[in-house]
Amino acid sequence: MEYKVIQNASLKAYNTFGVDVQAQHLIRIDEEIQFTQLFQNEIFKQKYFVLGGGSNVLFTKDFDGTILKINLKGIQHFIEGSNAYITAAAGEIWNDFVWYCIDHQFPGTENMALIPGTVGASPVQNIGAYGAELMDIFYSCRAFDTLEGMFVTFNREDCGFTYRDSIFKSVHKDRYIITSVTFKLYLQKAVNTTYGAIQSELDLRNIAQPTIKDVAEVVSHIRVEKLPDPSMIGNAGSFFKNPIIAVEEFQRIQSAYPNVVHYPINDKEEKLAAGWLIEQCGWKGKAIGEVAVWKNQALVITNLGNASGKEIFDVSSKIVNDVHQKFGITLEREVNIL
Numbered sequence: 001m002e003y004k005v006i007q008n009a010s011l012k013a014y015n016t017f018g019v020d021v022q023a024q025h026l027i028r029i030d031e032e033i034q035f036t037q038l039f040q041n042e043i044f045k046q047k048y049f050v051l052g053g054g055s056n057v058l059f060t061k062d063f064d065g066t067i068l069k070i071n072l073k074g075i076q077h078f079i080e081g082s083n084a085y086i087t088a089a090a091g092e093i094w095n096d097f098v099w100y101c102i103d104h105q106f107p108g109t110e111n112m113a114l115i116p117g118t119v120g121a122s123p124v125q126n127i128g129a130y131g132a133e134l135m136d137i138f139y140s141c142r143a144f145d146t147l148e149g150m151f152v153t154f155n156r157e158d159c160g161f162t163y164r165d166s167i168f169k170s171v172h173k174d175r176y177i178i179t180s181v182t183f184k185l186y187l188q189k190a191v192n193t194t195y196g197a198i199q200s201e202l203d204l205r206n207i208a209q210p211t212i213k214d215v216a217e218v219v220s221h222i223r224v225e226k227l228p229d230p231s232m233i234g235n236a237g238s239f240f241k242n243p244i245i246a247v248e249e250f251q252r253i254q255s256a257y258p259n260v261v262h263y264p265i266n267d268k269e270e271k272l273a274a275g276w277l278i279e280q281c282g283w284k285g286k287a288i289g290e291v292a293v294w295k296n297q298a299l300v301i302t303n304l305g306n307a308s309g310k311e312i313f314d315v316s317s318k319i320v321n322d323v324h325q326k327f328g329i330t331l332e333r334e335v336n337i338l
Contacts, residue, residue, distance in 0.1 A: 003027050003034045005066075014069060015054035016116060018234035019309045025066040029091075032072070032151070032179055035144040044146035049338060050177050052118035053093065055236055056125070057336045060309035070120055072179055075100050079187070085139060087182045090120025094127070101185065102213050108137045108185040110216040111192055114223045116230065116237050120178040124168040125334070126161045130219055131195030135161035139184035143168075143176040151179070163271075164241050164334060191215050197222055226297045234303030235294070239316060240274045240331045253327060274323075274331055275299040281322040291315045313337060 009026035012018055027043075029035070038044060047065030051057065072089040075097060079085075084106045088097045094117050098109045111132035121127075123141055127134045140155050154176075160167040168176055191210055193199045201218045202210050210218075228235050242263075245253075250270040254260050257280070261273035278284065278298040285295040290307035293315075294300035301312060301319075320331050 016230035021059040023063040023067040039149040052121040055116035088119040107189040110212040113216040141181045238299040
């Protein structure tokens with residue numbers, strides 16, 4: 001199938017912030033062969049950006065290049081011994097993949113239910129939630145090398161996974177375009193209910209022996225309670241990363257703020273809850289024009305209607321400045337800023 005180029009395309013429907021901007025060119029990718037065609041036509045030597053579900057990007061202006069919208073579809077699996085191997089195309093919605101696993105009784109993804117975005121984007125920032133991370137179930141991925149014009153496969157060890165990061169986001173940013181991901185799930189894995197409010201919500205439902213479906217439903221419920229629906233209120237989920245700091249710095253903060261919300265990483269590092277830091281600076285529920293910090297979760301910045309990307313970015317900058325002034329910590333944005 002030959003790719004088609006759409007000129008001066010609106011991106012409002014392709015980003016969950018609902019920011020009304022245009023791309024000079026838009027190309028929808030439905031088949032892998034189209035990457036080879038794009039390479040032959042030297043598209044990758046020009047300005048481009050790969051767009052999955054549009055849930056991790058903030059457009060601050062019109063994009064003067066080519067947007068590649070990934071629409072690759074398909075999920076298949078096989079079982080070998082006590083493991084299930086599931087391969088999902090990059091354009092599959094992440095939550096649809098999670099429920100595919102649940103419907104087939106494959107444990108390991110349930111704590112990451114309802115994370116926005118696509119499968120192809122999941123390894124890029126090593127997505128995670130409620131005590132689970134992508135790197136824990138990742139087996140390999142297939143990607144197109146935009147410099148060499150060929151498809152390559154990356155194993156788990158190749159990807160350099162760290163907290164919300166990978167080689168695809170750092171050292172090889174923009175070089176490789178993921179076309180499919182293969183996951184390895186251990187069929188005997190026990191459910192994890194220790195993180196956040198999962199166990200208390202299970203108790204409320206009188207579920208003593210939860211299944212992976214129970215956990216996924218509870219996680220989805222908690223997320224809906226905390227996070228606004230992007231189809232109703234423009235947002236990109238968590239706007240900032242939870243900062244990881246040295247134990248010595250954490251002890252300094254804890255001595256001044258004994259109630260600081262934190263999660264131990266190891267004997268040298270602590271993870272702080274960015275939402276707590278932001279809330280302490282008075283931002284939770286605060287609105288400036290058409291931009292507001294979500295009333296139930298200070299990590300989320302929302303577009304109340306017709307905010308521009310620059311207005312959203314400017315509010316995020318004010319938050320970064322306030323947190324740094326109060327705690328001496330510089331928050332890092334989780335979304336891509338364009």
